[in-house]
Amino acid sequence: MRLHEYQSKDVFSKYQIPTPKGRLASTPEEAKLIAEELNTAVVLKAQVLVGGRGKAGGIRLVKSPGEAGEEASRILGAQIKEIPVRRLLVEEAVNIQQEIYLGMTIDRETGNILLISSAEGGVDIEEIARVSPEKIVKININPMLGLQDFQGRFLATEIEIPRDLWRVFVSICRNLYDAFRDLDATLAEINPLVITTDNHLTALDGKIILDDNALFRHPDYIDKRDISAETPEEIEAQKFGLAYIKLDGNIGCLVNGAGLAMATMDIIQHKGGKPANFLDIGGGASSEKVAAALRIILADPQVDTVLINIFGGITRCDEVANGIKLALNTLKTDLPFIVRLAGTHEDEGRRILADANLETVESLQEAAEKAVKLSLEPVS
Amino acid sequence: MSILINGSTRLVVQGITGSEGAFHARKMLAYGTSIVAGVTPGKGGEWVLDGKIPVFDSVKSSVEVTGANTSVIFAPARFAADAILEAADAGIRLIVCVTEGIPVKEMMTVKHVIQEKNVCLIGPNSPGLISPDDAIVGIIPGSITMKGNVGVISRSGTLTYEVVHALKQAGIGTSTCVGIGGDPIVGTNFSEILSHFEADSQTDFVVMIGEIGGREEENAAGFIAESMTKPVIGFIAGQAAPPNKRMGHAGAIVEGGVGTAESKITALQNAGVQIARYPEEIPELIETL
Numbered sequence: 001m002r003l004h005e006y007q008s009k010d011v012f013s014k015y016q017i018p019t020p021k022g023r024l025a026s027t028p029e030e031a032k033l034i035a036e037e038l039n040t041a042v043v044l045k046a047q048v049l050v051g052g053r054g055k056a057g058g059i060r061l062v063k064s065p066g067e068a069g070e071e072a073s074r075i076l077g078a079q080i081k082e083i084p085v086r087r088l089l090v091e092e093a094v095n096i097q098q099e100i101y102l103g104m105t106i107d108r109e110t111g112n113i114l115l116i117s118s119a120e121g122g123v124d125i126e127e128i129a130r131v132s133p134e135k136i137v138k139i140n141i142n143p144m145l146g147l148q149d150f151q152g153r154f155l156a157t158e159i160e161i162p163r164d165l166w167r168v169f170v171s172i173c174r175n176l177y178d179a180f181r182d183l184d185a186t187l188a189e190i191n192p193l194v195i196t197t198d199n200h201l202t203a204l205d206g207k208i209i210l211d212d213n214a215l216f217r218h219p220d221y222i223d224k225r226d227i228s229a230e231t232p233e234e235i236e237a238q239k240f241g242l243a244y245i246k247l248d249g250n251i252g253c254l255v256n257g258a259g260l261a262m263a264t265m266d267i268i269q270h271k272g273g274k275p276a277n278f279l280d281i282g283g284g285a286s287s288e289k290v291a292a293a294l295r296i297i298l299a300d301p302q303v304d305t306v307l308i309n310i311f312g313g314i315t316r317c318d319e320v321a322n323g324i325k326l327a328l329n330t331l332k333t334d335l336p337f338i339v340r341l342a343g344t345h346e347d348e349g350r351r352i353l354a355d356a357n358l359e360t361v362e363s364l365q366e367a368a369e370k371a372v373k374l375s376l377e378p379v380s
Numbered sequence: 381m382s383i384l385i386n387g388s389t390r391l392v393v394q395g396i397t398g399s400e401g402a403f404h405a406r407k408m409l410a411y412g413t414s415i416v417a418g419v420t421p422g423k424g425g426e427w428v429l430d431g432k433i434p435v436f437d438s439v440k441s442s443v444e445v446t447g448a449n450t451s452v453i454f455a456p457a458r459f460a461a462d463a464i465l466e467a468a469d470a471g472i473r474l475i476v477c478v479t480e481g482i483p484v485k486e487m488m489t490v491k492h493v494i495q496e497k498n499v500c501l502i503g504p505n506s507p508g509l510i511s512p513d514d515a516i517v518g519i520i521p522g523s524i525t526m527k528g529n530v531g532v533i534s535r536s537g538t539l540t541y542e543v544v545h546a547l548k549q550a551g552i553g554t555s556t557c558v559g560i561g562g563d564p565i566v567g568t569n570f571s572e573i574l575s576h577f578e579a580d581s582q583t584d585f586v587v588m589i590g591e592i593g594g595r596e597e598e599n600a601a602g603f604i605a606e607s608m609t610k611p612v613i614g615f616i617a618g619q620a621a622p623p624n625k626r627m628g629h630a631g632a633i634v635e636g637g638v639g640t641a642e643s644k645i646t647a648l649q650n651a652g653v654q655i656a657r658y659p660e661e662i663p664e665l666i667e668t669l
Contacts, residue, residue: 106484108564108594108631111491143488184485186564213457214483243628247620258562258628259536259591262617267658269620278621280628283537311538311545313507313521342545343521364542365660 001210001225004047006089008206011183015175017190018168018202022091031072034090035065041093042068046075046085049226054123056080061093083228094202099192100159101125101136102172104180113141113180115151115173119159121192147177161195168201184214233296240292242281249274251375252297252306254290256281256315264309267364273372276303283314290323291330298333305336305375307367312343319345321352328356336374340367382511382556383531383576383583384474384500385450389515392417392448392472394455394463396428396435401454404478404519405429408452411522413515417442439463439470452508452517453477460504461486468499475567476517477503487565494567501567505629507537507559520544520557528553530666531577533570534589535562535596535631539617542659543589550663555582562591562629570600578608585611585666588653592618593632593639601647613665614653616641 003011009019021038024047025031035042046058053059058080062068068090075085101121107114118136120128129136137158141147152170161169172193180188187209194204215222227235237244243258247265251273255261258280265275277300281293297303310320324339339360341349350360361367391408395401396418406429409415415433424437436442439451451467453460453475460479467475475494482504494501502509508518512527519537525544532547532554534540540559547554558573560566570588577583586608590597597616604612619641621627623634634640645655654669656662 106488106564108596109569109599111488111565113488142492143485144492181485184483186484211484213481214485216458217483245622245625245627247622255538257536257538258632259534259539259589259617260542262591262621262627262632263539263542263615263659265620266617270657275620278625278627311541313519313538313541315538343524343541363546363660365658368658 001212001215001221002049003208003210004049004226005045005205005207006047006087007224008208009203011179011208012190012203012206015179017172017175018200020091020094020202020204022089025072025088025090026076026086028069028073028076031088031090032065032069035062035068038090038092043091043093044068044071044075045089045091046080047087047089048080048083048085048228050081050083053080058085086228094194094204095197096194097197097199098195100161100195101191102176102193103187103189103191104176104185105187107140110140111143113143113177115139115141115147115155115177117155117159125191141177143181147174149174162199165195165199165201172201183208184211184217185209186211233299237279237293237296240289242279242289242293242296244296245278246300247275247277248302249276250302250304251371252276252300252303254279254281254293254297254306254308256283256285256310260309260311264307264364264368267368268307268372271368271372273368273375276300281315285315285320285323287319287323287326290320291327294324294327295331298331298335303335305371306338307371308337308339309364309367310341310343312341312345316344317341317346317349318352321349324358325352325356338367338371338374340364381580381582382514383573383580384556384558385509385511385515385517387514389450389517390414390416390446390448391517392419392439392442392446392451394419394439394451394453394467396420396433396454397423397426398454398456402428404454405433407522408516411516413517416446416448439466439472443470443472448472450474450517451476453479455479457481461490464490464501465493468494468497473499475499475501476506476508477501477561477567478506478508478518480505482563484565487563491565491567502558503561503566505563506561506566507540509556509558511556512554518559520559524548525557526553529555529582529584531555531580531583531586532557532589533573533586534559535591536589536617536629537562539589539659543587543615543662546660547663550667552663552666555580562631564594564631569596571603574600574603574608574612578610583610585613585669587662588612588614590614590616590644591629591632592616592621592627592634592641593629595639597644598647601651601653604648604653605651611669612653613656613662614648615656615659615662616644
């Protein structure tokens with residue numbers, strides 16, 4: 001689960017990491033009021049969970065409370081990458097001397113935590129990592145020992161932070177580490193961590209991602225999940241425990257298992273077609289779940305062909321076949337279906353589908369070829 | 381010989397009284413796997429699977445009484461990390477964790493403990509292993525594969541079934557098939573399994589099934605170039621997947637350009653690995669070798 005900037009900054013404040021003064025506004029009047037309180041130039045920042053909001057006009061520097069109100073009403077009515085802006089962070093503007101990158105993530109290979117920093121932070125950090133990887137400093141933290149102060153000092157010297165700021169920098173590293181551990185984060189970033197012209201460190205922007213598998217330990221965040229960046233189909237899929245991601249093709253896919261679902265998309269693409277979605281019904285899915293999955297696929301107006309690929313292990317082919325039948329009883333559709341069943345109870349599954357006048361194919365390759373051929377035919 | 385599991389495997393099933401544990405324990409037993417014990421805290425003293433298998437309160441007591449040397453874990457996600465640590469503490473040398481959804485924080489601890497104790501952990505979020513005709517440890521259906529000379533390693537579940545099934549259809553059998561698990565932190569990586577296959581006299585070829593996310597396949601490519609003499613055939617799932625969207629598996633996501641299918645395929649090809657474009661092309665490639 002990805003936190004908003006304002007939520008990340010709430011976490012920073014709680015862990016004594018300095019942030020600019022400011023508050024959240026959901027109306028232009030509130031934005032104006034906050035600007036009056038701060039009594040200085042302010043920055044308005046749209047709170048949406050997509051990248052590139054600055055370039056899309058979602059961040060504005062304004063000089064007066066009146067201007068804050070006007071700009072706020074413009075941004076609050078707008079959409080950024082199709083997501084409506086509902087909230088703004090109104091913060092005092094800071095004069096920047098230097099932008100630093102400071103982040104933490106998990107090192108998959110060692111099971112350690114990586115503390116990453118660069119003297120050149122800001123929006124282009126990914127580009128810097130690609131072009132000049134030597135400008136990125138990484139430190140491995142053993143979670144059994146925790147972050148040690150000397151590691152923070154080492155980082156401070158490596159990225160050449162002025163000596164008088166070492167103490168604060170090390171405490172920011174330590175506090176970010178504590179927040180990372182306490183919240184079950186998989187990513188915690190301060191980017192940029194700014195050295196102001198009056199020589200203070202402050203967290204100008206932040207991004208925290210929490211481990212979905214550990215949300216049971218953080219029930220307060222479950223209610224705060226922002227689903228505005230998800231499509232209605234994705235939200236519906238979550239209700240049924242389905243992993244669904246919409247793509248831009250026309251062949252709807254229903255598969256059991258994430259790896260097989262990806263491989264099914266790949267073979268469609270390889271044969272010259274375009275998958276409309278990723279959909280994993282998981283292991284041991286019931287016929288009701290399969291029916292829900294089909295409803296979601298058929299609700300996508302771009303879908304003109306449906307490919308179902310089931311390799312039964314825990315999942316039983318007859319259960320899936322019954323789900324398909326159940327869905328087709330209630331949904332009227334003329335779209336062609338290509339069904340491939342293999343594994344547990346495949347014969348029974350094929351028999352059920354034959355009763356429903358649906359043909360099945362033997363191999364994944366054959367299924368993909370058929371689906372692509374049908375999907376390329378002009379609609380009559 | 382196969383790798384990791386064989387006729388001398390003595391298996392304890394952690395979570396044997398749960399619905400999944402009971403269901404798969406029955407299947408493993410029917411296949412001929414030597415299950416010697418089950419563990420469910422609080423249910424010690426019961427007998428399950430038609431009275432054939434004794435249940436213990438702890439892994440330690442099951443090892444003392446039955447001489448179990450391998451464990452498979454079906455415990456729920458919140459208790460699974462504890463189950464792994466318990467098995468490691470009881471002296472089990474091979475632990476297979478099927479459970480999906482264990483928090484990363486717990487897995488960081490587990491990773492350090494198993495390295496310290498030199499325990500082999502397969503998973504979590506793994507379908508387990510099968511050495512055809514000898515043993516199944518996990519949930520891989522026995523009927524989809526047969527004994528042979530191809531070693532299979534994978535990060536996925538049903539995609540692995542698809543591949544071993546395609547091999548069997550082409551008359552090709554497997555020595556051992558290992559699902560290392562689809563989570564960001566897993567106990568054993570591709571390279572460690574590759575080195576087992578390199579040393580195994582029954583294995584002549586290795587099939588490696590990777591997917592987008594992480595650098596595991598790139599690391600394996602380095603190992604293959606340096607240390608593998610046996611031919612390796614690879615397949616990478618997720619070529620059609622868009623960036624920054626998690627494709628079901630917690631590990632399958634392309635972030636900040638890291639973990640793309642393209643980077644993995646290039647690294648493997650540079651190491652001399654033949655890459656199949658779709659699962660059914662794997663047996664075709666093996667036949668040309």
